[in-house]
Amino acid sequence: MPTQPKLTRFNQNVLSKYQIYNSIFMTLPFDTVTKTGALLPLFHETCHKGFENRDDPTTIVNTFFDKYQARRSSESQINLLFRFIQYIERQVVLFDAIEDAAFPIVNNMDGIGTLRSLKETVTADNKLETLKKYLEEFKVRIVLTAHPTQFYPGSVLGIITDLTEAIRQNDLLKINDLLAQLGKTPFFKHKKPTPYDEAISLIWYLQNVFYKSFGDIYDYIQQNIFEGEHVDNSIINVGFWPGGDRDGNPFVTPEITLKVADRLKNSIVKSYYGSIRELKRKLTFQGVEERMAHLEQELYNLVIEKPSDLTLDFFVSELKAIKSIVRAEHQSLYADELNSLINKTHLFGFHFANLDIRQDSRKHAQFFNDMVNALIESGSSIFPKNYHDLPENEQIEILSKVEGSIDLSLIKDEETLMALETMKAIKTIQEQNGEAAANRYIISNNQTTLNVMQLFAMLKLVAFQDELTVDIGPLFETITDLENAPKVMAELYANPEYAAHLKARGNKQTIMLGFSDGTKDGGYLMANWAIFKAKENLTKVSRENGIKVIFFDGRGGPPARGGGKTHNFYASLGPTIEDKEVQLTIQGQTISSNFGTLESSQYNLEQLISSGIDNSLSEVDLTMHPENRKVMTDLAERSYEAYAAFKAHPKFISYLEHMSTLKYYAKTNIGSRPSKRGKSEGLIFEDLRAIPFVGSWSQLKQNVPGFFGVGTALKHYEDAGEFDKVQELFKTSNFFKTLIENSMMSLSKSFFDLTRYMSEDEEYGEFWNLINEEYETSKRLILKLTGYTELMQEEPSGKASIAMRESIVLPLLTIQQYALKKIQELEKAEVRDEEQIKIFEKMVTRSLFGNINASRNSA
Numbered sequence: 001m002p003t004q005p006k007l008t009r010f011n012q013n014v015l016s017k018y019q020i021y022n023s024i025f026m027t028l029p030f031d032t033v034t035k036t037g038a039l040l041p042l043f044h045e046t047c048h049k050g051f052e053n054r055d056d057p058t059t060i061v062n063t064f065f066d067k068y069q070a071r072r073s074s075e076s077q078i079n080l081l082f083r084f085i086q087y088i089e090r091q092v093v094l095f096d097a098i099e100d101a102a103f104p105i106v107n108n109m110d111g112i113g114t115l116r117s118l119k120e121t122v123t124a125d126n127k128l129e130t131l132k133k134y135l136e137e138f139k140v141r142i143v144l145t146a147h148p149t150q151f152y153p154g155s156v157l158g159i160i161t162d163l164t165e166a167i168r169q170n171d172l173l174k175i176n177d178l179l180a181q182l183g184k185t186p187f188f189k190h191k192k193p194t195p196y197d198e199a200i201s202l203i204w205y206l207q208n209v210f211y212k213s214f215g216d217i218y219d220y221i222q223q224n225i226f227e228g229e230h231v232d233n234s235i236i237n238v239g240f241w242p243g244g245d246r247d248g249n250p251f252v253t254p255e256i257t258l259k260v261a262d263r264l265k266n267s268i269v270k271s272y273y274g275s276i277r278e279l280k281r282k283l284t285f286q287g288v289e290e291r292m293a294h295l296e297q298e299l300y301n302l303v304i305e306k307p308s309d310l311t312l313d314f315f316v317s318e319l320k321a322i323k324s325i326v327r328a329e330h331q332s333l334y335a336d337e338l339n340s341l342i343n344k345t346h347l348f349g350f351h352f353a354n355l356d357i358r359q360d361s362r363k364h365a366q367f368f369n370d371m372v373n374a375l376i377e378s379g380s381s382i383f384p385k386n387y388h389d390l391p392e393n394e395q396i397e398i399l400s401k402v403e404g405s406i407d408l409s410l411i412k413d414e415e416t417l418m419a420l421e422t423m424k425a426i427k428t429i430q431e432q433n434g435e436a437a438a439n440r441y442i443i444s445n446n447q448t449t450l451n452v453m454q455l456f457a458m459l460k461l462v463a464f465q466d467e468l469t470v471d472i473g474p475l476f477e478t479i480t481d482l483e484n485a486p487k488v489m490a491e492l493y494a495n496p497e498y499a500a501h502l503k504a505r506g507n508k509q510t511i512m513l514g515f516s517d518g519t520k521d522g523g524y525l526m527a528n529w530a531i532f533k534a535k536e537n538l539t540k541v542s543r544e545n546g547i548k549v550i551f552f553d554g555r556g557g558p559p560a561r562g563g564g565k566t567h568n569f570y571a572s573l574g575p576t577i578e579d580k581e582v583q584l585t586i587q588g589q590t591i592s593s594n595f596g597t598l599e600s601s602q603y604n605l606e607q608l609i610s611s612g613i614d615n616s617l618s619e620v621d622l623t624m625h626p627e628n629r630k631v632m633t634d635l636a637e638r639s640y641e642a643y644a645a646f647k648a649h650p651k652f653i654s655y656l657e658h659m660s661t662l663k664y665y666a667k668t669n670i671g672s673r674p675s676k677r678g679k680s681e682g683l684i685f686e687d688l689r690a691i692p693f694v695g696s697w698s699q700l701k702q703n704v705p706g707f708f709g710v711g712t713a714l715k716h717y718e719d720a721g722e723f724d725k726v727q728e729l730f731k732t733s734n735f736f737k738t739l740i741e742n743s744m745m746s747l748s749k750s751f752f753d754l755t756r757y758m759s760e761d762e763e764y765g766e767f768w769n770l771i772n773e774e775y776e777t778s779k780r781l782i783l784k785l786t787g788y789t790e791l792m793q794e795e796p797s798g799k800a801s802i803a804m805r806e807s808i809v810l811p812l813l814t815i816q817q818y819a820l821k822k823i824q825e826l827e828k829a830e831v832r833d834e835e836q837i838k839i840f841e842k843m844v845t846r847s848l849f850g851n852i853n854a855s856r857n858s859a
Helices: 006-026 031-052 057-068 074-106 115-124 128-135 154-168 172-184 195-225 254-282 289-303 312-329 335-348 361-377 392-400 414-433 449-462 479-494 496-504 515-522 524-544 566-571 589-595 598-617 626-647 652-659 662-667 690-699 710-719 723-732 734-748 752-760 765-786 796-828 834-855
Strands: 139-145 236-240 354-360 440-444 471-476 508-514 548-554 581-587
Touching: 006 031, 006 074, 006 172, 006 796, 031 057, 031 074, 031 796, 057 752, 057 796, 074 154, 074 172, 074 598, 074 796, 074 834, 115 128, 115 195, 115 598, 128 195, 128 598, 139 598, 154 172, 154 195, 195 236, 195 254, 195 335, 195 589, 195 598, 254 289, 254 335, 254 354, 254 414, 289 312, 312 335, 354 361, 354 414, 361 414, 361 440, 361 449, 392 449, 392 496, 414 449, 440 449, 440 508, 449 471, 449 479, 449 496, 471 479, 479 496, 479 508, 479 524, 508 524, 515 524, 515 626, 515 690, 524 548, 524 626, 524 710, 524 734, 566 598, 566 734, 581 589, 581 598, 589 598, 626 710, 626 723, 626 765, 652 662, 652 765, 662 690, 662 834, 690 834, 710 723, 710 765, 723 734, 723 765, 734 765, 734 796, 752 765, 752 796, 796 834
Parallel strands: 139 236, 139 581, 236 354, 354 440, 440 471, 471 508, 508 548, 548 581
Antiparallel strands: none
């Protein structure tokens, strides 16, 4: 029987099931659920027809109450709107669970981009040996971050997991119970999570998903590509930021960092313990059973923190010895399962995930200066007394050759002491969990060579006097910093002491590039093109110096922050960009949507592995032609000019502050860190974090960061009669094609009818019209460019998923805009009704949750 088209599979296994299970949810025997479920379709229809008639959200809400609920008091009306919000949140969860359950049916688990497909292709092309050689070096690292775009509390995540499984089994009784549980489980977090809470939430994925999916992928590669031989390279690993990322988060302390590292070790040991218990029931053979029992006991001692001499080396050597006995004396019975556990120890060690430390360069400068002052005042000769007066190149010279150690009791400033104690904590973690447990330090907002060398010196003086076993990764974010990055790295490579450090680290240099802040700073096209060019130039300067550069991409969930179809992006890079490793951040609901189940995790990891390998094995020349480069550069610059003028508009900041949900992000209690970096009272663009910035445009359904400037840039070529040049670029450049496809996703999730009432606003009407005009221009010209009749035409199932999610949250968005308008009116009143303002502010805050979760990538 032929496989049905992907859209058909989606309609049958997702949309149809959603209609069935949603109707069950509507008939649950709870008064509030039943009444709300009966009224919500009427409100949904009122919203749909209202926006078709170009009514504003206030009119739509009032129309609904006048038509269907005329007898309700104003207080009762508000209560119903809150119940609608709660109900819609749960509809989103139901849709998530159904989509997760259908993932292996809707997606071809052996199709293009999977390992099976890759192996078949290279075997047919006689390139298996080339693939093996490449896999001995190539790595993919996904780095889990605690950035606040995931609104589900742990209890709800558990329900989603159970509901997904029940849907997969078509277990109606269990589904009914879980929907009832969902109806009674609160979504709202009454207090902010601590960084440790965030770590616990993400460790759930490590234990319940990655332990198996990473292991299965590695087993497949070993058995089917390397014919059972051991592979020295781990190929896939996972990075971890909660508990280590202190950029703008004062709540991440050295104690938290140590506690998270300890929890990671405890979690992987628990996972090994579970595997050993399963194997022990099977390996009941002479000469094996006793050794398995000993390993089980020692792992148990580690789990309950009783004394144990068990080391990773001994654990692995024992497993290998047991495997040898099983093979030699017991017909290799269960040898594959033993081998699979040995592979997991290769992937996860006793650390589970590589804990990164991150801090802002401006903070480092502050801590460094405090440290230098304390040393000089103590009479230490480590730094000359006139150090601060020396030119930058002389300071770098001193930092390169720095020797000695610092007594931390000299440091009086609490923040500086915490920063230096964190550097000490890295050494402690390495001693307890292995070097891989914490061996990278990211400097965000890195601008100069001095930024790197200040950290280099601090690490050596505080904890690593003899041997610096930490990789320093500068993060370049703004357009200016991206342009300056090759110069900074050339200076570092030319520094004899830093070069010696790199040699000791295998002549590898990690460089992080910030898509999120790059887009916020320079707009969509310019940010992506600036990063592309920076990667080319950094590759060139690194190769010239005999250094293998590893690019670590700070990508968010939405296309506007470097997300979207990530594997397409990596497959589009040509030979001018180093591609031996793919490293990227995964955050918020992108973790649960792309890696939340065994199937989605395995599929998306395989896509990333294949996308990186494609570049090296493919004979297609991805090099951008000189004429195309000229067009791409011109498009980026024109887009940048339009975006920069937009950012400089006198209403830009106040529009975000007064017409969007920006200031409500801080009240959602979804993340441990503050919603902006600085301590300024007013709203300053530079202090804005990329997540609430992008999220606020998403809540408005305007998605500005994903398209603004694209339409203006394309229109120049249309007006000049040279549109064929951009069409040629789209046809011949996979990189540009991927950017345009991701921008289409942002446009698909935009809905300007929601805020059309703003066009008549006395203060912001002109500004709204400016955004809407750019949206219309971008949409029209992207369709002209691609030859499509509708957005995302090339991905009908993805388009259908977005359409359904947008439909589910339409009433939610209407309520949010209604509440925002009410707040504006109440704030302008001669006598402010603070109680009413609080109620509507709560309504706005509560409405954020379902909309973000429904987006799955916040755009």
